[in-house]
Amino acid sequence: MEQQSHKVKSADRVLDIFELFTGGTESYNLTEISKNLNMPPSSTYLLLQNMLKRGYLEVDKSGKQFRIGYKLFMIQNRYSQGTSLSEEFYQVAEKIAFDLNETVSLAIRSGSQLHYIGEKISTQGLRYTPNQGETPPLHATASGKIFLAHMTKEELLELYPTEQLEKITDKTIGTLTELLEELEKVKSRGIGYNMGETVTGVHCVAAAVFDAEQKVVASISISIPVVRITDELWSRIHDWIERASSELSRKVYG
Missing domain, CATH: 1.10.10.10 (Winged helix-like DNA-binding domain superfamily/Winged helix DNA-binding domain)
Structure with missing residues (x-):
């Protein structure tokens, strides 16, 4: 007893x-x-x-x-909404993968790191395969930049108190000054890019999932090896990421 x-x-x-x-x-x-x-x-x-x-x-x-921490968000998402973000993500990701056959990921923020909580992997031999639970730094990812772009200057300085930032590859943004400049671009276009900043030779495009109060709760992204990128495919990726962002925000939180 x-x-x-x-x-x-x-x-x-x-x-x-x-x-x-x-x-x-x-x-x-x-x-x-x-x-x-x-x-x-x-x-x-x-x-x-x-x-x-x-x-x-x-x-x-x-x-x-x-x-x-991030785990409570995952639980809240599962039970506080009539429709699960994860379930809706996989439905959207299936459509994207069918059309593009490229890797689609869903991620949330945990402090200064990104957590992948969902993924639909490309079936092509050469592909990017993030692992759920993987935690790259926000500033080195397309999805991470989406979260950072919606933070205040004070919040950013709390996350990055020094000028020098961790570099994952030689393409990773290495200073706070560069990051702030990049985030202004993310704000204006509503899309985040990762141009080989996490994995050499892999580009990624991401957009936000907004809740009813227009706060970023997650980010959806599409990753593609550079060798497969064409102007036509790059355009289709942008079309899909914008549609996916809108659809998830509307269906889950609208």
């Missing part, structure tokens, strides 16, 4: 941590969570690390400030 009681107590503490974030404060450190909930720091630390590992919490670059 003692073991069962302990399990219930731990579950209550996890729920208490979630409820703490409903108070309007975006992030807390270990000490703040422990004091607010009157929990021992040692057991609080263990709970936070487990929630962090499972994706229910995330930390800032310092590794000390905890905030709600």
Whole structure:
């Protein structure tokens, strides 16, 4: 019975941590969570690390400030909408793949990283195959730039406090100044590009999925090896990404 009681107590503490974030404060450190909930720091630390590992919490670059993670978005999306984003994504992705036979992905943001939560892989021998759970930096991806373009200058500076940015390939944007210039272009055209910035020889086009309040909740993208790109195919990719963005936003959140 003692073991069962302990399990219930731990579950209550996890729920208490979630409820703490409903108070309007975006992030807390270990000490703040422990004091607010009157929990021992040692057991609080263990709970936070487990929630962090499972994706229910995330930390800032310092590794000390905890905030709600991407996993809750996935659960919310599944149950708070009459129509599932994932289900609608796969229906749209099937149509895109049938016409283009290129890889289609669905992603969400987690801090400064991108999380792929859905994908329809091209059947061609040479193809890009992102893995669900893969977490590339936002600034190196087309979908990531969509999220960044809808953030305030203050939010961007919090994510990127220094001028130098992590480079994944020699094409990756390497400075904050360059990134801000690129994001202005993303804002004006509503489309994000990744021109070999994550994987050499692979280009990607992305657009936003908006909720009812016109906030970006996800991004859909199409990836294609450079060797297959033609003017005609590039045009069709743009047509599809715009249609997919509009369709997902309308059907799931409209």
